[in-house]
Amino acid sequence: TECPSVWKYAKLLPIEREPVTIREGGTPLYKCDRLAEKIGIKELYVKHEGMNPTGSFKDRGMTVGVTKALELGMSTVACASTGNTSAALAIYGAKAGIPVIVLLPAGKVALGKVAQALMHGAKVLSIRGNFDDALALVRTLCSQEKIYLLNSINPYRLEGQKTIGFEIADQLGFKVPDRIVLPVGNAGNITAIWKGFREFKKLGITDSLPKMTGIQAAGSCPIVKAIKSEAPEITPEEEPETVATAIRIGNPVNAKKALSAIRESGGTAESVTDEEILAAQKDLARLEGIGVEPASAASVAGLRKLVDMGVISRDETVVCITTGHLLKDPQTVIDVCEEPIVVDASIEAIREAIFGK
Ligand SMILES: Cc1ncc(COP(=O)(O)O)c(/C=C/C(=O)C(=O)O)c1O
Numbered sequence: 001t002e003c004p005s006v007w008k009y010a011k012l013l014p015i016e017r018e019p020v021t022i023r024e025g026g027t028p029l030y031k032c033d034r035l036a037e038k039i040g041i042k043e044l045y046v047k048h049e050g051m052n053p054t055g056s057f058k059d060r061g062m063t064v065g066v067t068k069a070l071e072l073g074m075s076t077v078a079c080a081s082t083g084n085t086s087a088a089l090a091i092y093g094a095k096a097g098i099p100v101i102v103l104l105p106a107g108k109v110a111l112g113k114v115a116q117a118l119m120h121g122a123k124v125l126s127i128r129g130n131f132d133d134a135l136a137l138v139r140t141l142c143s144q145e146k147i148y149l150l151n152s153i154n155p156y157r158l159e160g161q162k163t164i165g166f167e168i169a170d171q172l173g174f175k176v177p178d179r180i181v182l183p184v185g186n187a188g189n190i191t192a193i194w195k196g197f198r199e200f201k202k203l204g205i206t207d208s209l210p211k212m213t214g215i216q217a218a219g220s221c222p223i224v225k226a227i228k229s230e231a232p233e234i235t236p237e238e239e240p241e242t243v244a245t246a247i248r249i250g251n252p253v254n255a256k257k258a259l260s261a262i263r264e265s266g267g268t269a270e271s272v273t274d275e276e277i278l279a280a281q282k283d284l285a286r287l288e289g290i291g292v293e294p295a296s297a298a299s300v301a302g303l304r305k306l307v308d309m310g311v312i313s314r315d316e317t318v319v320c321i322t323t324g325h326l327l328k329d330p331q332t333v334i335d336v337c338e339e340p341i342v343v344d345a346s347i348e349a350i351r352e353a354i355f356g357k
Helices: 006-012 033-039 058-071 084-096 111-119 131-144 155-161 163-171 188-202 222-228 255-264 274-288 294-308 330-336 347-355
Strands: 029-031 043-048 077-080 100-105 123-127 179-183 211-217 268-272 317-322
Touching (some): 058 084, 084 100, 111 123, 179 294, 222 255, 268 274, 268 294
Parallel strands (some): 179 317, 211 268
Antiparallel strands (some): 029 043
8 A cells, every 4th residue: 555655745746766765744633622622613633743753744845855955966955943954854864875964043952853963963053043043054055065955945845845735635535624723933834735735726636725824932923923914024033032942933934935825825823822832732742642842732722822712713624733743842841741759669659649648
């Protein structure tokens, strides 16, 4: 049987050669009735992109992007990253056998992601600045050297990530959901998924389009501000700040494309506080057994807020995209969860701790 992966859709991908693949894609679409009940909507699905091989949706963009690098005869690849892009690039570069350079904002990258980039052999630079500074620098580097830039300004990244839309349609029996809700940082993913749904409709595989709904952290939400003020473009934020470090991006490189995806689809954008993000992270984990890193939970936090505001009606069929695995950011989990109970190694102590007697 066809292996569920990005390359199931090879005919719709701009690649001629054998792909560099580690079995990315084919992620679960969970029906989440307990969470739907708590939020107060009829039908909620969660597309868990944390179940990709490197633990985030970035794998989809990198399998296409790194394969394209080889096709173009590029011998080195690079990116700036809040973490997951660098983890994925390190792994796909290792798989392809080519050197990888990654630029990370000093002190603001979750532990699991740095571990992946380091272990898989990337040259990891920790920039004394934020993600936006790192992105500007890596773009300069790639314009000066024969190094292939694989941030989501590279259209081949979006080609891979559009398969999220294909898979959701596939998994829902080609019934397109009313709405897709997802976290937005550099705004590549919302752009890519919209493209995927548009292509399926153009091919006559589906007959409708979802409302694209982008969620950002309150301390880092240039897309939300532009949507609410109906501005033609964003005003970059100088000091983005959020516990959801994956989306701590003040000057999203795909902002223009994301604004049109939201507007063309009749979607919207909303911001959520760090507290709302962390509450949603716990709900996903404890009500549905879905373990995600904070940025991913912004989708559910945003859905909840938009339902409470009456922007999203209760009878909509909604798919939330959870973009990264919980293990990417274990430190935040330790920070927000109760401590383990320390007990003596005796049955009495165990019973006391559990039953209180
Ligand atoms: C878990 C998680 N959730 C959401 C996003 C936002 O997606 P985009 O709006 O397409 O940027 C990211 C992005 C991460 C990086 O941009 C990077 O890794 O450099 C992420 O890791």
